[in-house]
Amino acid sequence: AQSVTQPDIHITVSEGASLELRCNYSYGATPYLFWYVQSPGQGLQLLLKYFSGDTLVQGIKGFEAEFKRSQSSFNLRKPSVHWSDAAEYFCAVVSGRAGNTGKLIFGQGTTLQVKP
Amino acid sequence: EAQVTQNPRYLITVTGKKLTVTCSQNMNHEYMSWYRQDPGLGLRQIYYSMNVEVTDKGDVPEGYKVSRKEKRNFPLILESPSPNQTSLYFCASSRNPGQSYYEQYFGPGTRLTVT
Numbered sequence: 001a002q003s004v005t006q007p008d009i010h011i012t013v014s015e016g017a018s019l020e021l022r023c024n025y026s027y028g029a030t031p032y033l034f035w036y037v038q039s040p041g042q043g044l045q046l047l048l049k050y051f052s053g054d055t056l057v058q059g060i061k062g063f064e065a066e067f068k069r070s071q072s073s074f075n076l077r078k079p080s081v082h083w084s085d086a087a088e089y090f091c092a093v094v095s096g097r098a099g100n101t102g103k104l105i106f107g108q109g110t111t112l113q114v115k116p
Numbered sequence: 117e118a119q120v121t122q123n124p125r126y127l128i129t130v131t132g133k134k135l136t137v138t139c140s141q142n143m144n145h146e147y148m149s150w151y152r153q154d155p156g157l158g159l160r161q162i163y164y165s166m167n168v169e170v171t172d173k174g175d176v177p178e179g180y181k182v183s184r185k186e187k188r189n190f191p192l193i194l195e196s197p198s199p200n201q202t203s204l205y206f207c208a209s210s211r212n213p214g215q216s217y218y219e220q221y222f223g224p225g226t227r228l229t230v231t
Binding site for chain 1: 151
């Protein structure tokens with residue numbers, strides 16, 4: 001079955017420290033991969049996406065993610081975290097094949113807390 | 117401004133009282149979808165629509181109905197709400213998923229409480 005796993009439910013980092021949020025997917029077809037961020041009381045905002053090509057993708061707010069097919073991973077990184085990055089982060093996958101239903105399969109989410 | 121809007125944003129209701137959550141997008145997107153978000157479960161798809169008058173079930177459709185009479189609107193209907201439908205609901209839209217390089221845009225969410 002198709003699935004996305006975010007192994008870390010909750011992560012706390014100090015402001016200015018680096019960040020890596022893990023995402024593993026199980027998907028037989030060509031995956032399209034996404035990272036969304038949800039700030040408290042807000043909707044989901046797309047941080048970045050991977051469809052094909054360069055496996056290191058840059059997103060908004062200084063985030064980047066690396067697609068590793070051999071590890072079925074799409075980890076999100078940021079070199080220096082800001083207090084405003086405190087939020088919940090979701091990894092998601094959708095089929096990259098034509099004719100797909102467009103259904104996004106989401107991970108359970110990782111809550112990021114930033115210490116001053 | 118390109119956006120997906122949902123109304124209401126917050127709703128408290130009682131078991132069995134029919135309700136509708138509206139969703140509208142101004143991007144001329146063919147595809148629209150509803151998700152519910154529950155703690156520890158992420159987001160799960162309820163229903164989706166590939167275009168006007170074309171709808172289909174997602175992973176958790178029980179207790180919900182949808183309709184797509186106009187391209188811009190995709191209301192979610194709860195005919196007889198129950199407490200297990202207490203959740204945070206998101207509407208999303210995108211270009212046709214059959215095309216490459218699309219992304220889904222999400223509304224601000226509707227927090228529903230059924231007592």
